[in-house]
Amino acid sequence: MALPPSLYQAIEKLTESCNFSDIQKARRDLTQRYHTKQASAFITDDAERLSYLITRMPATYAVGHTVLKQLSKEADKITSLLDLGAGPGTLLWAAKDIFSSIKDVTLIEEDHRLAELGAGLFDDVLKKKQIHHIKSDLRQAAPFAPHTLVTLSYVLGELSSNHQKAVIAAAWEATIEFFVLMEPGTPQGFERIREARTQLIEMGAFIIAPCPHSLACPMAGKDWCHFSERLERTPLHRLIKEAPFAYEDEKYSYVIAAKSPLKHSLSRVIRKPQQGSGHFILDLCTQNGLKRVIISRKNQELYRIARHLEWGDPGPKLDGKNND
Template identity: 40%
Template sequence: MSSRPSAVPSAARSDEVVRTLDLVAAVAQEFGDRSRGLADAYQELSDLYRTGGATPGDARLTREHVHAYLVARMPATLAVGRAVFGAVAARRPEWGPATLLDLGAGPGTATWAAAEVFPSLTAVTCVEQATAMIDAGRQLARRSASSAVRDAQWHRTSVAEPPEVRADLVVASFVLGELPDAAIADVVARWWRATLGELVVIEPGTPAGFGRLRRVRDLLIGEGATITAPCPSDAACPMAGDDWCHFAARVARSGVHRAVKGGELGFEDEKFAYISASRQPPAHAAARVLRAPQVRSGHIRLTVCEAPDKREAVVARSQKDAFRWARKAHWGDEVPPGALRGRRKED
């Protein structure tokens, strides 16, 4: 996909931005709403992770570091988690996971997102190395409307060596890049063994992040998995050259968020890539929109992934039902079956 998307996909619509405020409000209530000193703490935290991350009990990871993360980084990861779990739920509307394993949980951001999308959750296990993050996660969990979140079991250990727990839904959000390349195959195999239903892996929406996910996708398909989302098939990925598959979630910025990150806009677009690998029967979308639709006089042009290829498609006004859908389509949306039949744009 283009490295310069021209619009925000469906995951970033304003109604979905508002729905992320549950955890954001809990942060403000538990940790206060102040920006003084947090910009420096956020930069220090970024430097810590860039040089190998914070270890359990690391004295360098202070309450200010955690607060800076909650204010400046957590809203984006929350919005991404909601978007990804929403995509999985759209493909498997009858599936209601009861158990969740959150790998590299931080303060439990993905757990909160999963509990919102899947109210069927009854038991949660969170795996996190940093003691300060675990403490914050437990503190915030007390304000969750979900009993599964409030009663979550926390384990202070590495995502490479999680506890012997199996879960319907396993998620590893923004942690794959912290693993050595040589360890990825073994660690992902361990995650897959822990998965009863869906394994969701989320990475930054960069060429490097997508490259890691593409490797994981191949590994999991080799183990018999089917890809629930975003892929429309389990065939070889058609992305090549400078293209990579990624999406974006729009995040509303509070005043303190802007102050900590030095931003001026009231929102930011978080780019991400993901896969959800399943032990369930295939449930592929017919196709998926890979770029913002281009509205023209009398027609709409789309870039879509439609097995086995990525292609350009044109929906003409004369295709009444398809055109009605295309006018409302966003980057990242599923394509209804048959909507693109018989219409191709020549390269």
């Protein structure tokens, strides 16, 4: 996955006259701040904002795109988007690619300058949409106006535990159809997703992904539910990240909640499938908890399905039919 060409070209243009060593340093400082979580505001100046556009926006875009794609069959229900903590409008880029049906967009972001830099990157399709930019602190902005799709991407970790609960409650209140939450795929990021999931179920939500049910999460001990998205690094991305490879794997955790029940997968592949000699080992989250299944080549139909399964995919029906 890569950013849309028009977006990365606009980012390159925006940064062409900048001092790259300043942006490299800003990226290192910002990463350090995210790792130590010792800040009231994580992004503090323009060099850090540019480093976010160059090195983090591609990752959150790729994750947002992969997660939202799971709602593509529901596109006719999705006519408006409310993105909370929208940053430069990353989720909007992913959403507009999947839901051409979206007409009204509200982006709430407290860092006005980041929102402004993001809006300067918009292409003609986005410029034609009805986009309301609200510069506000989410902790004070509720109640939010109702929208068919509400998203919170890589924001929860920047809020205190009490504020996470309050923002989720207000976001769910504003959700007409779907509410999507994404976080880094770390144990801490997953714990925030798990707590949000529990809160959403208590508020009446139907969980439609990645979980195959709305029962208690069976993930226990040192395990955490996360997935991985491979994304391309452009030369500029590599330069600013001081990274040798032309790709990176972004780990993420997420949950999609719906206001009404929806037909969805009865299991999920929660680890990279392992291929043995004449069999595949699949780790699945199922309606009956976590299961490891071994699919032998002798079971031709299931084996054929297993060969194409990837980490994060809906799991197969164990009678051989794909259940998505």
